[in-house]
Amino acid sequence: MRRMPTVKDVAEQAGVSVGTVSRVLSGEASVKPSLRERVNEAIAALGYRPNVTARALRTSKTEVIGLIVPDITNPFFAQMAASVETAAMERSHTVMLASSHNDPEAERHHILAFLDRSVCGIIVAASSGSSDLPSDLPVPIISLDRRLGEFSVVSTNHAQAAALMADHLYGLGHRRISYIAGPPDTEAACVRREAFVKRLAELGETAGPAEVTIHQGKFDYDSGERIARELLSLPPAERPTAIAAASDQQAIGALRAARDLKIDVPRRLSIAGFDDIALAKLVVPRLTTVRQPVEKLAMRAVEVLFDQPFAASDEMIDGSLVVRGSTGPAIAMKPGDITGQHRKRADDLAANKG
Amino acid sequence: MRRMPTVKDVAEQAGVSVGTVSRVLSGEASVKPSLRERVNEAIAALGYRPNVTARALRTSKTEVIGLIVPDITNPFFAQMAASVETAAMERSHTVMLASSHNDPEAERHHILAFLDRSVCGIIVAASSGSSDLPSDLPVPIISLDRRLGEFSVVSTNHAQAAALMADHLYGLGHRRISYIAGPPDTEAACVRREAFVKRLAELGETAGPAEVTIHQGKFDYDSGERIARELLSLPPAERPTAIAAASDQQAIGALRAARDLKIDVPRRLSIAGFDDIALAKLVVPRLTTVRQPVEKLAMRAVEVLFDQPFAASDEMIDGSLVVRGSTGPAIAMKPGDITGQHRKRADDLAANKG
DNA sequence: CTGAAAGCGCTTACAG
DNA sequence: CTGAAAGCGCTTACAG
Incomplete structure (x- = not known):
């Protein structure tokens, strides 16, 4: 159970600074090809994987979408979860899934927990219509199939x-x-x-x-x-x-x-x-x-989350x-x-x- | 969308150091009651919530269990997920759920992603028997119902x-x-x-x-x-x-x-x-x-994950x-x-x- | 019992 | 184009 390699290890191995390592990691164009190559070799040699926690702390952003469903044992929502996961994967994002067991309190808890983890967006099929969440959340949030509070919804007509x-x-x-x-x-x-x-x-x-x-x-x-x-x-x-x-x-x-x-x-x-x-x-x-049309709904919800600037309006299929x-x-x-x-x-x- | 308050804000408000805030947060006994109270008031007044990302970076630990199932649209696994979630909640842990869609590659991907996020343990119902994961993982990992590689399994007999x-x-x-x-x-x-x-x-x-x-x-x-x-x-x-x-x-x-x-x-x-x-x-x-006995299985899997020291052996019900x-x-x-x-x-x- | 300080692993202005 | 340094928000030895 050895220590995981860090940017610092990669930098040493490649004979560059950690800043440079970070730059090639982020795909910044301005890195000289020879350095870029050395860095990539070092990454491969060490089996380096970026620490997503450190990255999240620094940037307040992750590549994960939070999804909350009222009840994962309801086949409709299980299917929805699978579809959202597929849609997210196409944009190389991960989804964290939570089930609220039809409990608005648990739902609220999970939303806050997602926020705490700096997810990049939240999709929620609400357990009930109400929500006492502040409306100026730091990340986009949209409801899917069942509207949450005042948030926009992507749903079947x-x-x-x-x-x-x-x-x-x-x-x-x-x-x-x-x-x-x-x-x-x-x-x-x-x-x-x-x-x-x-x-x-x-x-x-x-x-x-x-x-x-x-x-x-x-x-x-x-x-x-x-x-x-x-x-x-x-x-x-x-x-x-x-x-x-x-x-x-x-x-x-x-x-x-x-x-x-x-x-x-x-x-x-x-x-x-x-x-x-x-x-x-x-x-x-x-x-x-x-x-x-679950697949379509899921895909639209994910797309809307990625829209820049985020300005969701209700959408029906x-x-x-x-x-x-x-x-x-x-x-x-x-x-x-x-x-x-x-x-x-x-x-x-x-x-x-x- | 204002900045979230931090330990520093709490410390200022309460007139103590950030160390003290952190100590009351962790429930350390050695904090003088009067200070503790001031800190708690400040926390309440500011609506402070600890930043779990920073905490995870510092401690390399979180209170989340990663769960991977082969297919969330299979009602058996949906039920299993719900049961694991319940069992985890009883220990005030969160579960992050991922579905591998019966793809060993996706399964591996999710395990690594969980590791990247410093989950405190991983439960996996395997999509197939094999796994080329290193055996000296930094966190406990156990399979549930379907064994993954060489890991122990909690399952029905x-x-x-x-x-x-x-x-x-x-x-x-x-x-x-x-x-x-x-x-x-x-x-x-x-x-x-x-x-x-x-x-x-x-x-x-x-x-x-x-x-x-x-x-x-x-x-x-x-x-x-x-x-x-x-x-x-x-x-x-x-x-x-x-x-x-x-x-x-x-x-x-x-x-x-x-x-x-x-x-x-x-x-x-x-x-x-x-x-x-x-x-x-x-x-x-x-x-x-x-x-x-899904509920029992889920409960045992979670318990085993928490056993100190972690030394899972196969368990059958x-x-x-x-x-x-x-x-x-x-x-x-x-x-x-x-x-x-x-x-x-x-x-x-x-x-x-x- | 409590404060000051170091450090977790990154990213990103800021210089040069 | 690249390095040195600051800083994200915590926790935790280390002093005192």
Whole structure:
């Protein structure tokens, strides 16, 4: 466990000053080629690696991006973390990942810890909307998918994406729909819910009203399962014919509940998610969902962080509907309930399912 | 964006020297209470936070643990990361997480990057068995679940756990079994496979031989689905009556394949996994698996890192069988094939399923 | 018990 | 183009 070589060792070995070593390290053009070469040889010979801590102390900058997610066991965020890491790597930056376990206090703690370590920027998928951070932070900070406090956000166009799902279900003839929402203290959950309900109301004016009930949950499997179980315990006539969820995890939980209660999906009940996690196409039946463009989102978040000068504004990328086997035409439709137009769409969609 | 206060600012405000400030910061007992109080007031008034970078440079130590996992999108490792984080937090340490994307080169890169940042210890779930790291690293390093190079490992007793599954399937009367293995360059995959096969051979001597075929895959959904699809395309008489996988992800992929091919699980085919990820009890049917005690493993890994002096040796914790709905008695059993003893066990287990 | 000073390994004006 | 020197914010012998 020998001492690591320092600039000083390299300088001695190369017969130059530490300043010169530092200059070739930073790629400064003004170093005479012969010296540069000697320095590089010394570096190789000694196996020298710059001490990033000393560098950070001197410059107050590192090449690491801090990323905070609400819950790393949520596959959506795991995927997001992987994508951010890839995007960062392309700019030869490292990412430090922390999970806030949905705890705003832990989230705040991690942000401060990142600041303490002089990260060059912070990306946070917020656990809740609020934050009592000062707004004049020393490094750029941007939220991803879920907005933190007053900071800008790169996200899916949650409103557009949620409307897509409303269109889909309404088009299939569903008129009694339950919506499993996400935590009301996250902007994303609220926007998705409101847009879903609003679009359904709009559609209702054209081809007969749809009833929609809202059920507050978290974004996880458990709340999806629990809420669906309650809903599906109602007598068939009062049950929704479709359940839309604010996350795929919730939808997969709902799928589980339907299965336990022996309710056939999609023939007697449609279930749809949001996110398009890897698992969505593995469950039985495959899950209809709205795809969030995670890779793009991650890439944009990283790009924005690097923009000089940093002046992030909100940025949204459209989501897209992915129709699979968990949604189908509504049962017990009275012919008058849907127009020929909608009927046709419903059939098309159903034919298309996975 | 004002300058952060330093020890010097605190010292001035409190009318003491920086040395004294540093001493109260480190909780040194020898500081006179009156001074200590003045320093603490100054700290509070200025909102002072120690600069961890400077501290790290001076002491070559930080309170952060580096954790590297092969793939953060694998739910097992996501859960492991969350558990390590919890265990670290209990000792008020932070964890920096990196994902190697199953690339030994990236893994090596991350280890060196952690070393550069003076982490106080490194935990790595290896992407493959090899490592060309020097063995005299300046900080403790231990592998978790999957061994890295020559380093010690805290893991499930893979051999014991895999044997449990062999017992279970054999006990249910299965005599034609396929095993979907993990990558052969990971020790965990090899140990699980060998133990599974060995136990089956042992059982074969008591109550009739079992045929077992091995199929190499990765640990992910895709390879499970692909391999199962091939296996299940065989004519029924040649098909396995049970498929055991080296991971839950593979098993869930296999479940998907069986479903697509309209093969009833567990009535015509049993499928079993390994890990017991959260999802295992959500899929249809619920997955029989071997539970790895992740929280315990994570906790032990962190504890071992803190042991003074650091002298890690391999440590194993037993896994446990979790019987759910994806396994059942083998079909088309000739009475002679299994003993009454085994028959009874099979029935018991089947009755127990979720 | 406390202060003054050295030093961790870098980078970067400042001279020359 | 390059060297000598200051300084980033701490901690820790060393005196007293």
